Amino acid sequence: DMLLTHAFGNFRDLLFDVSVHPCMGLYLSHLGNRKPDAVAQTFPDENYAREVMQLFSIGLWMLNPDGSRQLDAQGQPIPTYSNANITEFARVFTGLSHWDSGFNGYSIDFTQPMIGWDDEHDLGPKTLLLGATTPQRAASLDHNDTATLLDVNAAITNLFNHPNVGPFLGRQLIQRLVTSNPSPAYIGRVSAKFANNGAG
Numbered sequence: 183d184m185l186l187t188h189a190f191g192n193f194r195d196l197l198f199d200v201s202v203h204p205c206m207g208l209y210l211s212h213l214g215n216r217k218p219d220a221v222a223q224t225f226p227d228e229n230y231a232r233e234v235m236q237l238f239s240i241g242l243w244m245l246n247p248d249g250s251r252q253l254d255a256q257g258q259p260i261p262t263y264s265n266a267n268i269t270e271f272a273r274v275f276t277g278l279s280h281w282d283s284g285f286n287g288y289s290i291d292f293t294q295p296m297i298g299w300d301d302e303h304d305l306g307p308k309t310l311l312l313g314a315t316t317p318q319r320a321a322s323l324d325h326n327d328t329a330t331l332l333d334v335n336a337a338i339t340n341l342f343n344h345p346n347v348g349p350f351l352g353r354q355l356i357q358r359l360v361t362s363n364p365s366p367a368y369i370g371r372v373s374a375k376f377a378n379n380g381a382g
Contacts, residue, residue: 193351193376194342197239201338202295202331204280206230212275213296214285217304226304231271235263240311240346247373248366249349262346263311270308274316274337277303277330298330305329310340348373 184203188196200206207213212230236242244252244260251259278296280289285299300321308316316336319329341347352372356364 193347194338197234197342198335198338199295200238201230201234201275201334202278202297204289204292204294204296207278207296212278214279215272215276216302217276218273225269226272226276228268228272230275231268234341235267235271239341239350240344241350245346245349247345247349247370247377249353249364249369249373250366262344267309267311270310271337273304273306273308274310274333277301277327278334298327298334300327300329303327303330303333308333308337310337311344312340314340345377348376352376 184196184199188199204213207230210230210233211227215227215230216224218225240262242262244262246252254260277285277299279285279299279302280287280291281294281297282291283289285302300319303319303321305319305321307318310316314336316333319332322328349369349372353364353369356368356372
């Protein structure tokens with residue numbers, strides 16, 4: 183249903199809605215994900231932080247617009263993210279839970295997106311990809327819990343603007359909808375169209 187809703191929309195909106203959907207939160211364990219606790223030696227779950235990069239947006243390796251891998255000076259593929267990036271993104275996806283049952287509660291309504299619970303969110307600054315950062319956040323005084331969603335939105339925008347998204351997703355869409363072995367030129371045309379905001 184979500185893919186149908188977003189079929190002719192913007193990928194950034196789809197990625198955000200997937201990220202705050204309670205089914206995805208339950209499946210990849212970021213629903214009810216708590217901020218780190220130095221005393222208890224607990225850390226946020228990293229499942230969704232890893233998968234949103236590896237599977238849903240940028241993939242494992244830096245790509246050229248035609249889908250070929252970028253190589254370093256030694257001829258080795260360049261990773262798109264590190265374990266440190268996973269840790270930082272895991273901090274982003276803390277403080278999300280059901281809208282109707284409290285942070286620790288369990289809802290029977292999986293049609294509404296998760297909301298932010300600032301008391302359970304890591305409010306500290308975070309380093310995202312390609313040098314982007316989030317600022318120190320303050321918990322909402324009026325309990326609108328906006329700090330959590332500001333961080334989530336920043337991370338989704340960071341992923342959406344990554345140069346890998348066009349070639350990474352383009353190849354997969356071509357493979358599933360058109361042909362299983364697309365040429366680099368075909369991937370390049372799809373990537374160029376993806377990167378164009380309609381104004382060149």
